[in-house]
Amino acid sequence: MPLHSRHVRALGALGALVVVIAAPRAGAQQRAVLRGVVYDSLARAPLAGALVQAAPAGDLVRVRTVYADSLGAFRFDTVSAGRWVLGFDHPVVGMLSLDMPTRAVDVAAGDTTAVVLSLPGGRRMHRVLCGEATGDSTGALVGMVRDADRDAPVDSVRAFVAWPELEIGRGRIAQVTRRVPLPVRVDGSFVLCGVPSDAELMVRAEGRGVASGDVMVEVKPGTVTRQDLSVGAPRATASRLTGTVRDDKGHPIGHARVIVLGIEGRGATTSETGAFVLDSLPSGTWTMEARAIGRRPTRAVAQLSTRRVADVQFAMPKYAQSLDRVVVVGKMSVATRELTEALERTRMHGGTLITPDQIERRNPLYPSDLLRTVPGMQVLPGQFGNVIRGRGRCTPTVYLDGMPIQDGANDIDQLVPAADVMAVEVYRGIVAPVEYAGGGCGTVLLWTKR
Known part of the structure; x- marks a missing residue:
């Protein structure tokens, strides 16, 4: 597209x-x-x-x-x-x-x-911003360009997104960089559809006497990714950055090196507690990178400004040693992607995932039947069918395919037939992911076979 x-x-x-x-x-x-x-x-x-x-x-x-x-x-x-x-x-x-x-x-x-x-949500927003005909290999990029030190929108700048492509022609294959302007409006905002999701993207804003750094962005297919950009005077050096480098289990990593990409010679080494400080930096949006022996280099985006001290937290995984393998390239189905994301969420937040295999074995008559064995959830008879309640009989929040359903806990068996349920995520109390936050009584996410 x-x-x-x-x-x-x-x-x-x-x-x-x-x-x-x-x-x-x-x-x-x-x-x-x-x-x-x-x-x-x-x-x-x-x-x-x-x-x-x-x-x-x-x-x-x-x-x-x-x-x-x-x-x-x-x-x-x-x-x-x-x-x-x-x-x-x-x-x-x-x-x-x-x-x-x-x-x-x-x-x-x-x-x-x-x-x-x-x-x-991102997928619903993408359909409205970019239309139903958008292919599944592209996404949308939105954001706001602001002055880092005045914290105000900026429209008199040029912004663009760039990514590498293979160009085939005249009997040769060459890698070229495609650069596309971002349509910055008067209020500093921009919306761009048709952005490739299978490439490493770089966005940047620049104008008379001001610029941002090169910011790496990952756009997911069929959804909307937001990346704001702030610009400042590249020669001004009054911003400060602090942060911590930890491993993927939360332990501090000492003697790691943190650098600012695009600013030669600017870096710091972490202390034994994993902490670092970088002074005299230019304002704007910049990409930071942390490196340590035996760890995979990790990047993060910092919004630097003279108005406040920026803070960046790194989580560095170990290098995974792997054997050479044959890679089969294909497209991940919507169902597979949603299951993968659900599994990751429940692992991270301590939730319960009811998988398609478990649903098939249970052969439920109603969706509420799947929640009878989940700790912290109660299935009770209601006026027009079963209702679900959390501890103390409070009312949990219910989502259907990522969308919040008002009064869903009382109408759960009327939302979708049990045969159409692909998977269920359950979070007790306030431990739900922030994008599916409830009112403290638990969250239930129903995913259908689409």
Whole structure:
């Protein structure tokens, strides 16, 4: 598919995804608390500084406004019981040209209602930004170009993405570098579709007297990858970077070498505790690389600025000795990719994965039957079928193919036939991955055979 950018307006089908979990409190009163988290599904991190607004559904004039903190958390105290309308805004929303719709939330008297507001997921966003016809070997790259020291958008810069390609012609094969401009808008944002996912990409921004470093980016097929760029004066040397180098088990690595790619002679050696400090660096987005004997070189991106000290954490795996092998090149199916990602998540966060083989052996009548043997989960009879509950009979959050389902714990057997369930992930309490965060009562992810 050819590279292209699209300026998308008023995406009525997309917007803030809201998951509501009511946490009962003893001594119900007429007033309640409405709290939650704003989450950036593209960066897989909280959306710090987001403007969050709430108003009673019957009186939208009485709008209350708060700003999310550095962890994306927000809170409205002493709200009245009833239906409330919530929405949020952030520069990232403008970057993607989203017109965020409002959502209604029912607040019970005396309760604390927890709400997760998030941007649409990467795959869903990709379909909207780039169209349904996009091939499975390309993705989209989005981001914002900002001045590192003023922390303000920049539009008077040139930005581009580049990657190596093999060029065949005139009886020879040569490796060339393809360089494609990023369409930076007035607000400093850019969206580029059709970016190859099977190549090592490098992005960079530069302008009159300012530039970023060369930043390495990996774009996954069929989804959206976000990489912000900040620019500064290359000759200015007033930024500071600290960090730690550890192995993949969290142990510090001493005497490792940390360098700034693109700045000759700038590096530091870690102490016995794995810590390092680099002073007198130029502002902007730069790629750092850590090297140590017996370890695989590891890279990380740092946003350097005179406004704050940047921090980078490295996790360096050991070199894996392997035998020569025959490699069969093919495409990973959607089902295989989702299972691989689910296995990695459950290993990392201590969740439970119910695999296709286990589902086939159990031959469940309803999806809820798969959760009967999962520790920390209860399957109880409800008004229209089974419902699922966590410890203390609190209500867990339910996702279907990565999308949060409101009231999914009460409608789990109506969401999808048991025969269509490919795999199930279960996380107890608050240990779920941040992109599938719930309200502290556990998370259930259903994946279907697609």
